[in-house]
Amino acid sequence: MKKGTDALTNVASAFGTPVYVYEQSVIENQCQKLLKYFPSVAFHYAMKANSNPEILKGIRKQGIGVEAVSLGELSLAKSVGFKKKDTSFTCASLTEEELCAAAQTGVRVHLDSLTQLETWGRRALGREVSLRLNQGIGAGHHAHVITGGPHSKFGITLKDIPEAKRIAEKYGLSITGIQQHIGSNVLSADIFIKAMQTLLKTAEAFPELTHIDFGGGLGVPYAPGEKQLPLQRVGKEFVAMSKAFAKKHGREVSFAMEPGRFIVAESGSLLVSVVDVKETSAHLFAGVNSGFNQLIRHAMYGSYHPIENLSRTRGTKTAISIAGNVCESGDLFAVGRPMIRPEIGDFLAIRNAGAYGFSMASNFNMHALPHEVMILGSGRVKDISFSPSNYAL
Numbered sequence: 136m137k138k139g140t141d142a143l144t145n146v147a148s149a150f151g152t153p154v155y156v157y158e159q160s161v162i163e164n165q166c167q168k169l170l171k172y173f174p175s176v177a178f179h180y181a182m183k184a185n186s187n188p189e190i191l192k193g194i195r196k197q198g199i200g201v202e203a204v205s206l207g208e209l210s211l212a213k214s215v216g217f218k219k220k221d222t223s224f225t226c227a228s229l230t231e232e233e234l235c236a237a238a239q240t241g242v243r244v245h246l247d248s249l250t251q252l253e254t255w256g257r258r259a260l261g262r263e264v265s266l267r268l269n270q271g272i273g274a275g276h277h278a279h280v281i282t283g284g285p286h287s288k289f290g291i292t293l294k295d296i297p298e299a300k301r302i303a304e305k306y307g308l309s310i311t312g313i314q315q316h317i318g319s320n321v322l323s324a325d326i327f328i329k330a331m332q333t334l335l336k337t338a339e340a341f342p343e344l345t346h347i348d349f350g351g352g353l354g355v356p357y358a359p360g361e362k363q364l365p366l367q368r369v370g371k372e373f374v375a376m377s378k379a380f381a382k383k384h385g386r387e388v389s390f391a392m393e394p395g396r397f398i399v400a401e402s403g404s405l406l407v408s409v410v411d412v413k414e415t416s417a418h419l420f421a422g423v424n425s426g427f428n429q430l431i432r433h434a435m436y437g438s439y440h441p442i443e444n445l446s447r448t449r450g451t452k453t454a455i456s457i458a459g460n461v462c463e464s465g466d467l468f469a470v471g472r473p474m475i476r477p478e479i480g481d482f483l484a485i486r487n488a489g490a491y492g493f494s495m496a497s498n499f500n501m502h503a504l505p506h507e508v509m510i511l512g513s514g515r516v517k518d519i520s521f522s523p524s525n526y527a528l
């Protein structure tokens with residue numbers, strides 16, 4: 136259960152704002168749902184969604200592995216105890232040195248291009264390879280996060296499979312894995328199911344396959360009216376189609392998925408304080424002590440985040456635009472949002488900020504990164520603030 140206003144107000148008062156607050160129980164519940172509905176799948180948490188070490192440790196304890204996209208993420212994942220066998224790596228536009236370094240860690244690498252495959256063979260990085268495929272199916276909450284189809288920079292397109300096989304043959308490589316990731320925050324079960332079916336069809340072209348990874352993208356509702364992804368239905372369909380595939384394929388195949396947002400989004404809120412109120416001919420602005428340098432999703436994708444005034448629960452609602460403290464006019468958390476008129480000193484909770492919030496934060500305008508705290512299962516609040524620059528390689 137997500138905590139109500141009192142718990143969040145206590146955090147804002149005790150730790151000050153801006154502060155990210157996460158609820159351990161929400162993360163654990165999300166992990167449990169995945170494990171329940173997809174019993175035969177190995178989950179690898181896409182740590183780009185939130186790479187706070189305490190969060191990573193909690194997810195690992197749930198029996199979930201990790202997916203990394205940079206040497207920095209690999210190093211952090213290792214430092215919090217993820218084993219090689221539970222770690223995967225996928226990245227476009229890698230330098231040869233980065234690819235070699237990732238391969239040498241011994242984790243499963245999903246190769247993103249024919250160039251990476253050629254490098255893998257020429258540098259003799261291992262006999263078995265896995266390919267990230269772009270099957271032309273893409274979905275997601277914004278064009279920036281759709282990762283399948285002709286406009287996506289990711290993966291090896293289906294037309295290049297014969298060439299990939301030639302390169303593999305030239306170097307004596309065996310293509311034992313395939314992976315796809317269609318995009319982020321997908322709420323339609325049908326698209327997922329179609330993408331999975333298509334990948335299982337494509338898999339028939341790879342007789343040596345032992346591993347299939349369906350990527351991430353499982354969505355969560357943000358805006359009013361958005362419905363939950365029917366996870367149970369996707370799980371049920373998946374179990375049926377994977378069983379049929381295993382029977383037809385005739386050899387053991389392991390399945391994986393890489394959700395990021397689904398596990399952490401709803402656990403987190405960014406708590407901010409109202410520091411100014413200003414009326415223009417077009418807006419009633421509430422200025423807050425945070426900005427897109429701490430939560431970029433509205434400025435970057437126009438994303439909706441529920442915003443609650445923790446200090447004021449009664450009053451008539453009016454259209455409020457929530458503005459940040461960064462020197463750009465696009466630095467807004469909401470535009471014309473119906474809410475009770477905030478006053479200076481009020482605490483606001485920007486909800487569903489656990490995924491792609493802190494992990495996309497920067498020091499733009501030379502503001503410090505926000506603190507991060509976790510409400511533990513016991514109710515105790517723990518400071519889990521983290522300095523990512525210690526890991527960025």
Ligand code: LLP
Binds near residue numbers: 316
């Ligand atoms: N696997 C791969 C290869 C990915 O590229 C991603 C996300 C995931 C898994 C996890 O996707 P998820 O389950 O979290 O949807 N910053 C954007 C989201 C970018 C996602 C990028 N790739 C946002 O704030 O909406």
